[in-house]
Amino acid sequence: MSPTRSYHTRQREMVLQFFAAHPAECFCARQLIDQKQIPVGTATLYRALALLTQEGHLKKFAQADGGPAFYQYNESDACRSHFHLKCLRCGRLVHMDCSLMKDLQDHIAADHDFWVDSGKSILYGICKTCRG
Amino acid sequence: MSPTRSYHTRQREMVLQFFAAHPAECFCARQLIDQKQIPVGTATLYRALALLTQEGHLKKFAQADGGPAFYQYNESDACRSHFHLKCLRCGRLVHMDCSLMKDLQDHIAADHDFWVDSGKSILYGICKTCRG
DNA sequence: CTAGTTGCAAAGAGTTTGCATGGCG
DNA sequence: CGCCATGCAAACTCTTTGCAACTAG
Numbered sequence: 001m002s003p004t005r006s007y008h009t010r011q012r013e014m015v016l017q018f019f020a021a022h023p024a025e026c027f028c029a030r031q032l033i034d035q036k037q038i039p040v041g042t043a044t045l046y047r048a049l050a051l052l053t054q055e056g057h058l059k060k061f062a063q064a065d066g067g068p069a070f071y072q073y074n075e076s077d078a079c080r081s082h083f084h085l086k087c088l089r090c091g092r093l094v095h096m097d098c099s100l101m102k103d104l105q106d107h108i109a110a111d112h113d114f115w116v117d118s119g120k121s122i123l124y125g126i127c128k129t130c131r132g
Numbered sequence: 133m134s135p136t137r138s139y140h141t142r143q144r145e146m147v148l149q150f151f152a153a154h155p156a157e158c159f160c161a162r163q164l165i166d167q168k169q170i171p172v173g174t175a176t177l178y179r180a181l182a183l184l185t186q187e188g189h190l191k192k193f194a195q196a197d198g199g200p201a202f203y204q205y206n207e208s209d210a211c212r213s214h215f216h217l218k219c220l221r222c223g224r225l226v227h228m229d230c231s232l233m234k235d236l237q238d239h240i241a242a243d244h245d246f247w248v249d250s251g252k253s254i255l256y257g258i259c260k261t262c263r264g
Numbered sequence: 265c266t267a268g269t270t271g272c273a274a275a276g277a278g279t280t281t282g283c284a285t286g287g288c289g
Numbered sequence: 290c291g292c293c294a295t296g297c298a299a300a301c302t303c304t305t306t307g308c309a310a311c312t313a314g
Contacts, residue, residue: 005294007288029278041296062194066304068278069198085246094246098272100239107232113260114217114226120256128245135268139313143270161303173271178304198279200303270311276304287297 006051011040016057019073020119024092026061028068059093061086061122083118087127094127138183143172147180148189151205156224160200172249193218193254217252219259221230226259 018038019027029045032038042049049071052058060069072093083101085094106115150170151159161177164170172180174177181203193202204225215233217226237248 003293005293009288009294011295027156036220043280043297044295047294050280062198064240066194066201066278077209085240085244085248086251087246088252094244096240096244096246100236103148104232104236108217108228108255111219112226112228112230114219114255114257115259115263116217116255116257117220120220122253123240123246124252125240125246131247137268137314139268141269141313175272175305176270181271182305198303265314268311268313270309272309273307275306278301278303280299282299283297284295285297286293288293289290289291 009031011038011044012048012051014038015040015045016052019052019058019071021071023075026070026072026093028070030068081118084122085127086122086124088124089126089130092127092129136232143170144180144183150183150191151184151203152242155205155207156184157188158200158202158225162200167201175237216254217259218254218256219262220256221260221262226235 016037017034018032029042029049030045032040032045033042038045047057049060053071054059057070058076059074061072063069077096082095082097086092086097101118105118108114108116147170149166150164151157159197160182161174164172164177165174169179181190181192185192185203189206190203195201205229214227214229217228219226233250236248240246240248243250
């Protein structure tokens with residue numbers, strides 16, 4: 001069974017610090033290992049990523065083609081109440097705090113009988129920079 | 133390299149027919165194999181799923197936890213121009229053709245500098261039936 | 265007949281787990 | 290000290306590929 005408490009270790013700290021230092025970027029397990037900036041074994045890294053995701057420090061993204069999962073630093077709990085825009089080209093995640101989205105949720109609930117979870121919904125497209 | 137034309141075969145037809153018969157449901161490769169309703173080898177099934185997805189007959193969904201990809205019958209090309217709502221509990225996919233979504237895209241492009249691809253964006257939440 | 269397709273088995277990528285050793289508290 | 294964490298290698302899951310036999314057109 002899983003542990004009841006969790007220790008504060010050097011490896012977990014390094015993984016979290018790495019993500020905190022690059023809040024706008026996404027990384028997959030392989031990237032962290034290959035960079036060799038973080039001396040952590042494969043298994044430990046995956047365990048750390050799972051734990052940090054579960055604790056809410058990281059966000060995890062799957063890939064449509066079944067490729068590796070990407071992780072990004074999760075700045076705050078506020079992300080649970082707003083929408084995210086993710087660029088299909090560069091992977092950047094844009095936080096969108098806008099009253100219009102709240103209106104949208106209300107409309108969908110009222111007229112389409114569906115309760116949208118903003119924290120779990122990501123709109124995909126192309127960001128300003130990539131559109132050039 | 134990949135073929136220049138494609139043959140009409142019994143196996144591909146059966147896979148497509150199966151999905152067409154269950155337009156509201158999602159299936160992963162394993163489910164189709166285990167059901168044994170479709171006498172098709174594993175490799176052939178994956179090849180058929182990839183082809184049918186590429187041709188636009190099926191929609192493919194990745195899983196956040198890295199589990200198997202799920203496929204669903206794609207009723208029409210119209211799906212590329214409207215949004216989809218996917219229930220986190222029952223997995224049902226709801227098509228949402230609504231002018232308000234077009235307005236939303238325009239707003240995000242104008243005020244947030246982001247061009248949303250409606251065909252690739254899925255809003256997750258709870259549907260009417262599951263909310264009870 | 266020719267080129268695409270099938271199915272098996274083997275390979276591959278990404279991730280998880282078993283287990284002995286090492287480290288936090 | 291008692292657990293928990295680490296790291297290596299092996300196992301596992303999902304998917305893709307190589308190849309010889311087969312089949313649609």
